[in-house]
Amino acid sequence: MEVFVKDIAKVLENIAPTEYAESYDNVGLIVGSFCKKVRNVLVTLDISEEVLYESIKKKCDLIISFHPIIFKSIKSITGKTFSEKVIIHALKNNISIYVIHTNLDVVWEGTSSYISKLLRINREKVLFPKRETIKKLITYVPVNYADIVRNALFEAGAGNISNYSHCSYNFDGFGSYMGNKKTKPFIGKKEIIHMEKETCISVIFPDYKLNIIKNALLKNHPYEEVAYEIYNLENVNPNVGIGFIGSLMTKMNEYDFLFFIKKRMNLSCIRHSNFIKKEIKKIAMITGSGRFGIETALAEKADVFISSDLKYHDFFKHEKKILIVDIEHYESEKFTKNLLKSLLEKNFFSISIYESEVHTNPIKYFY
Ligand SMILES: [Zn+2]
Structure with missing residues (x-):
């Protein structure tokens, strides 16, 4: 082919x-x-x-x-x-x-996926979930056509929340309309006010699918003029974002942990903050440049923060609670x-x- x-x-x-x-x-x-x-x-x-x-x-x-x-x-x-x-x-x-x-x-199956498998880290969540990547669509469909429109929206990529698909919220009510003489209403007659039993369908979708979702709606909705609303949501996208938080199967002391990542990633050199005599289990990691992640890793109560391009003063930020590790930029992404x-x-x-x-x-x- x-x-x-x-x-x-x-x-x-x-x-x-x-x-x-x-x-x-x-x-x-x-x-x-x-x-x-x-x-x-x-x-x-x-x-x-x-x-x-x-x-x-x-x-x-x-x-x-x-x-x-x-x-x-x-x-x-x-x-x-x-x-x-x-x-x-x-x-x-x-x-x-x-x-x-x-x-x-930033995607779940991306850079973090490979590195977490390599380091045998069970990933739990994204360290910096991405904002403003989710939109919401609300539309009103004649009751008998609700299934068709809802399924078309699902098929186009709407209604996914974490591990759940086909998510929507629906309720029935009455929509009213009156078309002028230029119209050809699918139900009712032009120039006469019509009340139709409609289902209000509400679904979320990733914003990059906006055109696909709109096309699916317009193609499958029976009305000549489709009523719909699209909103930007403030919600974070839990599966999309920079870095990750995860945990090792078994705890290791700091020395053994550094030796472990050195070996697994074939690193020649690791820069790290003072050992604080802490067992390492919870890991926060950002591949590539990630010095902005230290405070968040601390707030997440990670035992270690791994990244690259850290500066001298970054290594003072451990608060005696976290081991700060720089494995170098190229090495973290190779x-x-x-x-x-x-x-x-x-x-x-x-x-x-x-x-x-x-x-x-x-x-x-x-x-
Ligand atoms: Zn890079």
């Missing part, structure tokens, strides 16, 4: 909608064409010229990168910076570049390649997915 860039984008965006990316981020297809046929894919944490040469060597038509190569808008592409050089080479060699970054960080490869291999059988062998960490360690 032929696979195109748009097929791969669709699968990835189903897992990690681009709308979930942070405002500073730049995700989705950033170089190339959705209509390009794909033979092989290269997944990488970062894009460099070496990664691009590797993709040419491995006959990859698409590079999927975790970190974007373009963050801010660029006004010219002349090859004066490394990112411009990469873009020029990619275009010359007909290679598309797709980025999946903070949108992969398994994203494995995650992307496994997500793609579950969906595409006729193409090869390669993990980049280029070590793209720009930070070198001198021992």
